[in-house]
Amino acid sequence: MSPVIDVCTLDELPPGATRIVEWEDLEIGLFNCKGEILAIEDRCSHDNGTLAEGEVDEDKCTVECPRHGSLFDLRTGRPLTLPAYVPVEAFAVRVEGDMIKVEVE
Amino acid sequence: MAATPEKQLTPEESALKTLGSDYTERYGFHDAENYLFKAPKGLTRELVEKISEFKGEPEWMLEFRLKSLAHFEARAMPTWGSPMLGEVDFDDIHYFVRASERSERSWDDVPEDVKKTFDRLGIPEAERKFLAGVGAQYESESVYHQVNEQLEAQGVLFMDMDTALKEHPDLVQEYIGTLIPPNDNKLASLNSAVWSGGSFVYVPPGVHVEMPLQAYFRINTENMGQFERTIIIADEGSYVHYVEGCTAPTYSSDSLHSAVVELFAKPGARIRYTTVQNWSNNVFNLVTKRARADADATVEWVDCNLGSKLTMKYPSVYLMGERAHGEILSIAFAGKGQHQDAGGKIIHAAPNTTSNIFAKSISKDGGRSSYRGLLEVAKGAHGSKSKVVCDALLLDPESRSDTYPTIRIGEDDVDVGHEATVSKVGEEQLFYLQSHGIDEEEASKLIVNGFIEPIVKELPMEYAVEMNRLIELQMEGSIG
Numbered sequence: 001m002s003p004v005i006d007v008c009t010l011d012e013l014p015p016g017a018t019r020i021v022e023w024e025d026l027e028i029g030l031f032n033c034k035g036e037i038l039a040i041e042d043r044c045s046h047d048n049g050t051l052a053e054g055e056v057d058e059d060k061c062t063v064e065c066p067r068h069g070s071l072f073d074l075r076t077g078r079p080l081t082l083p084a085y086v087p088v089e090a091f092a093v094r095v096e097g098d099m100i101k102v103e104v105e
Numbered sequence: 106m107a108a109t110p111e112k113q114l115t116p117e118e119s120a121l122k123t124l125g126s127d128y129t130e131r132y133g134f135h136d137a138e139n140y141l142f143k144a145p146k147g148l149t150r151e152l153v154e155k156i157s158e159f160k161g162e163p164e165w166m167l168e169f170r171l172k173s174l175a176h177f178e179a180r181a182m183p184t185w186g187s188p189m190l191g192e193v194d195f196d197d198i199h200y201f202v203r204a205s206e207r208s209e210r211s212w213d214d215v216p217e218d219v220k221k222t223f224d225r226l227g228i229p230e231a232e233r234k235f236l237a238g239v240g241a242q243y244e245s246e247s248v249y250h251q252v253n254e255q256l257e258a259q260g261v262l263f264m265d266m267d268t269a270l271k272e273h274p275d276l277v278q279e280y281i282g283t284l285i286p287p288n289d290n291k292l293a294s295l296n297s298a299v300w301s302g303g304s305f306v307y308v309p310p311g312v313h314v315e316m317p318l319q320a321y322f323r324i325n326t327e328n329m330g331q332f333e334r335t336i337i338i339a340d341e342g343s344y345v346h347y348v349e350g351c352t353a354p355t356y357s358s359d360s361l362h363s364a365v366v367e368l369f370a371k372p373g374a375r376i377r378y379t380t381v382q383n384w385s386n387n388v389f390n391l392v393t394k395r396a397r398a399d400a401d402a403t404v405e406w407v408d409c410n411l412g413s414k415l416t417m418k419y420p421s422v423y424l425m426g427e428r429a430h431g432e433i434l435s436i437a438f439a440g441k442g443q444h445q446d447a448g449g450k451i452i453h454a455a456p457n458t459t460s461n462i463f464a465k466s467i468s469k470d471g472g473r474s475s476y477r478g479l480l481e482v483a484k485g486a487h488g489s490k491s492k493v494v495c496d497a498l499l500l501d502p503e504s505r506s507d508t509y510p511t512i513r514i515g516e517d518d519v520d521v522g523h524e525a526t527v528s529k530v531g532e533e534q535l536f537y538l539q540s541h542g543i544d545e546e547e548a549s550k551l552i553v554n555g556f557i558e559p560i561v562k563e564l565p566m567e568y569a570v571e572m573n574r575l576i577e578l579q580m581e582g583s584i585g
Contacts, residue, residue: 064286067288068288068289068290069176069286069288082423083286
């Protein structure tokens, strides 16, 4: 079974908010897209920049890498535009009570 | 002695007859400025809004522009490339100049003075002879666009981008900025904020456009910025060859050309994109060009850079589908005061993909040419093959050539080769030719022509002739 980590409460990640969490040597970007909590690896596959600091489109559930503008699908981790072409990892998220939990493997 | 009878000239010879006329005479002239609108120098939010309003654009495009402007303002100028980059003064540029009401479909309707310019450059004649379609852009906007009726009946779209945004907004929205996002680099941000003109091409599945489509870009105003945006979509199994040429008057102060070009080759399609860049030596040419090749598709960039003060341009191909093929053929000629920083990038992102980069550069009279390239094979792109060859020819001790190749290989089962040579025109080669009765200047030209011949032969005949002529002009040291 995949390890599951507690990240924060729902209050701490309201709609439109993002947060970066660390687990071992992994950095995970957490996004609240109009109530849907999504988690992807916080590392652009193009040149390793952070994604969670990029602009989020809550309607399309995408984030734009602040370094070179690649758009990533927050649900799948797939890049929708170049220059990135390799998907980043997407993690399963569940909410138990008001706690947000992420399956990290 | 009896007079020699006039020899019948071949087309190549007739084209070469004009040799000796210099750049200023052939391309460097400028017209009087009878413009409908000429923006004052400098880039502001108001100007971006005005461009969008002038063009009657949808709201999403205005947002695209304004967001791009914010990216442009936030980004620093690249610190790599050429030291000349620091000379670009973004406040000293006219970002938008409108020369004509609209893009005409009949040559007769193009404004008289603009028409004269293109007549002088030989564009209508070329269209009659061997082109399937022609676009002509003067300053910021297209003044003429025409496509062969037969191709139009087959569903081929060839129009300027402003018209495409009006007539096919969904297609433009689907593709624009997906290969080169507005925040890709500072110059792409700038283009995305103030883009105007450029070509939009769509070729339906299975349609082969046998004759090239051509676009001709002309800057007339001093301190002008030209920012065309081009999208070419070759649908499944189709083929298109697009050729672009560019010139500008010779001025003492600088202009800026910063285009963005995105090519989409769908499965089994082939796109060839040929550039003969001959800007005057006061133009900064800072261009982003990127292509995506799906399974079994081919993209070829044939990139000839002769003019400009500084060119920084590295056309790229992302091989995204299995067995896709990418090819980059690049020629750069750097004369006095010029820096040609050119090259290419190939990214193998799928298995069994193949690519070639052949780059040739010539430096003369203290000119500097650089090859800058990237070859990347992603993890999983097994069975990929690539060959990179870059050759530099130095014509004198004052000139300079640099090579900056980057190779990243993430897979074991690949076949990658890289070769680079730098050579000088040797005394021995010159002596050998001179011993056959050829004078020194002619001998140097022969050596240069032999050096670039493998790439020039890939050009359509008319362009090969033009290319040879331009090289001859460069060799005579008469440009600029």
